[in-house]
Structure formats: structure tokens, C-alpha cells
Amino acid sequence: MSNSIVAQQVWMPAFIGNLHSVNVGLNFVDDSPVVVSAGSAKILSAGSITAGSYTPGTDFTLMDATVTGNTLTLDQKPYWAVGIDNVEEVQTNPQAVANLTREGAYGISASIDAYLLGRYTSAITANKLTASAGAAIDMSSVAIYTKIVAAGTALTKAGAPMSGRWIVVSPETHARLLQDTTYFVRASALGDMVVTSARFGTTVSTTPGFVGQIAGFDVFVSNNLTTASAGANAYLVYGQGKPIHFASQLGEVKVAEASKQFGSIIKQLVVFGAAVLGPNTGRIGSIYVVNA
Incomplete structure (x- = not known):
């Protein structure tokens, strides 16, 4: 023993x-x-490092990489x-x-x-999307697509690249997306290849949680998102790359x-x-x- x-x-x-x-x-x-x-x-x-404009015959300015x-x-x-x-x-x-x-x-x-x-709490304030006064957004009256588009806008305004964007949704939100036949590109269980932004050949079988794409985001589903109000509300997490x-x-x-x-x-x-x-x-x- x-x-x-x-x-x-x-x-x-x-x-x-x-x-x-x-x-x-x-x-x-x-x-x-x-x-x-x-x-x-x-x-x-x-x-962040910004680009400078060089004038021939003059010294250029060094950027601080911090x-x-x-x-x-x-x-x-x-x-x-x-x-x-x-x-x-x-x-x-x-x-x-x-x-x-x-x-x-x-x-x-x-x-x-x-x-x-749960690291979404470190995001800048502009990237934390809610209803008025910080309340949860009611998906029965607001299309989830519009909020994902708003998330993309927030990332762009924060200077995040357009490629490699992702969002993790709850099983309940995923169910809503499956009913969206206009915007949501579903990855089938048979492994249909979905060509996504900067992630070619991503399928259900090769990437844990991956279920499709919407509004330039690769969509993942997880049962481990942070919830509030005894599970009645959830924080969907989105981002770009590997932050x-x-x-x-x-x-x-x-x-x-x-x-x-x-x-x-x-x-x-x-x-x-x-x-x-x-x-x-x-x-x-x-x-x-x-x-x-």
C-alpha cells in the first residue's frame, strides 16, 4: 500500500x-x-507602442515600450x-x-x-456590457446578436485586432443562438469545417467548447461561467487572442x-x-x- x-x-x-x-x-x-x-x-x-512619422535628415524619437x-x-x-x-x-x-x-x-x-x-472582472469598464444601472440584459426582449456586435465595437475601440475574437456563452444563451438562422453559423457535431477569423479548420472535434461563429466571433459554450442571483444571471465572456x-x-x-x-x-x-x-x-x- x-x-x-x-x-x-x-x-x-x-x-x-x-x-x-x-x-x-x-x-x-x-x-x-x-x-x-x-x-x-x-x-x-x-x-502599447505607437508609430511615429519619420522626417529624412532628422533624429527619430524612441518609443517607450513600458x-x-x-x-x-x-x-x-x-x-x-x-x-x-x-x-x-x-x-x-x-x-x-x-x-x-x-x-x-x-x-x-x-x-x-x-x-x-472569471478574469473578465479585470476588463476596462467600457468592455463590461450591461443594461441600465448595471442590471442584467433581458435576452427575451433584446437580440443577443446586437449585444455581440456591441462587444465587437468595444474591442475595436479598445484597439484590439479584428482577428481571433471569441465569446464564451452559457448553455441557455447557446440555445438562443441555435434558434438564430440568420446570423449564427453553426458547427455541426459531424465536424463540418467552419473557416473562422484567423482559425482555419476549427471544428467541434478539435477545439473544446467550440460551437460556431457570429458577428466575427468564434463562439464557445461553457457551464463554468460566473453567475449571479442564484444562477438567474450570467456573465458571458468575450475577448481577442489570448489576453x-x-x-x-x-x-x-x-x-x-x-x-x-x-x-x-x-x-x-x-x-x-x-x-x-x-x-x-x-x-x-x-x-x-x-x-x-
Whole structure:
């Protein structure tokens, strides 16, 4: 039991594969290599650079790139743990490993997804779309298409590129989009190829959560959006490119003897952090809607 050796080469690939296969938020993160130590990561973010007009025979002016060093705290620590009778027997059974890691990864993925999609709070005020006085927008009286168009306008005014725009909607909003036969381009479950802005060949089967396109946005659906009023309202999240900085440490799968029981405990801890930094605050936003 406690002397069992966990074959990391068996468990880790299965866990990572399952984690990425269902996570929507990871589509929009910048996880470029960073230095991770003592529960934090060092990340460099650059400010906007404007173009100058050169006059022959005169000195040009240097622009200030405003490169800023940021510390990203890895303060999120989801884990999974299950009790099993025999470690060696389980890890020599591919189906048993697949089943355990799938369920563990799905649970961890939901935690990461919810946190990433909650970073909309860092968006500039102009990118946070609501009804009057900050109330939720009633989709029964306002077409969702008009609000997605407004989201595109907000991104453009904030200087975000036209390509690579995306929006994550709730299952309820997705249901409304499916009834829109005028503007919504649906990606079928059969894998019909949808040529999208700067994402050629994107299909339901290749990108977690992807369901189609509308108003220049790739549309994703997630059950992990931030909600309010006991789930009656939801914050749809939209953006351009990969505005969320993300860093993580994936702990090894470990085994321990179960206290006061015959058997073992398989467990794994994932530590991560995410933030929207610098000009990226203009490349993400939210639409607050009545979730019905």
C-alpha cells in the first residue's frame, strides 16, 4: 500500500490529455514559459507602442515600450483524491487508469475553467456590457446578436485586432443562438469545417467548447461561467487572442495508505494562477445577461 510505486508515465499523460480535452478557458490563455518558484511566476507584459512619422535628415524619437515585470501568484490549488484497493492492479489496467484520470481531470478542469472565465472582472469598464444601472440584459426582449456586435465595437475601440475574437456563452444563451438562422453559423457535431477569423479548420472535434461563429466571433459554450442571483444571471465572456496570463504546476500523482482502512489513496494537487495584465485589459470583456 504505502510502499506502492506510482508509475508517473502511466498517470500523467492520461490526466493532461483529459484536462485539455474539455477545458474552454485554456483556449484563451498565454502560457508562454515563465520562471515559476515558491508559488509564484514572473511574467513580462509590454505596453502599447505607437508609430511615429519619420522626417529624412532628422533624429527619430524612441518609443517607450513600458515593459513591466509582474508577479503572478499561484494561489489556486484544486486537487483530486480517490480511495482504491490496489495501486499496482489499477495502473496496469489501461481502462482503470483512463476512468480515474478522466474523472479527476474533469473536476480539476472545471475549477480552472471557472477561474479563467472569471478574469473578465479585470476588463476596462467600457468592455463590461450591461443594461441600465448595471442590471442584467433581458435576452427575451433584446437580440443577443446586437449585444455581440456591441462587444465587437468595444474591442475595436479598445484597439484590439479584428482577428481571433471569441465569446464564451452559457448553455441557455447557446440555445438562443441555435434558434438564430440568420446570423449564427453553426458547427455541426459531424465536424463540418467552419473557416473562422484567423482559425482555419476549427471544428467541434478539435477545439473544446467550440460551437460556431457570429458577428466575427468564434463562439464557445461553457457551464463554468460566473453567475449571479442564484444562477438567474450570467456573465458571458468575450475577448481577442489570448489576453489571460496563466501559469501552473502539475503535481505528481501520489499514493498514501488510507488511515484506519485497508487500501490506498491516489491523490494529485494542481497549483495555478491567472491574471489579465497591462493592455490586455482592453482585449477582454463581459456581457451581463439574464440566464434564461
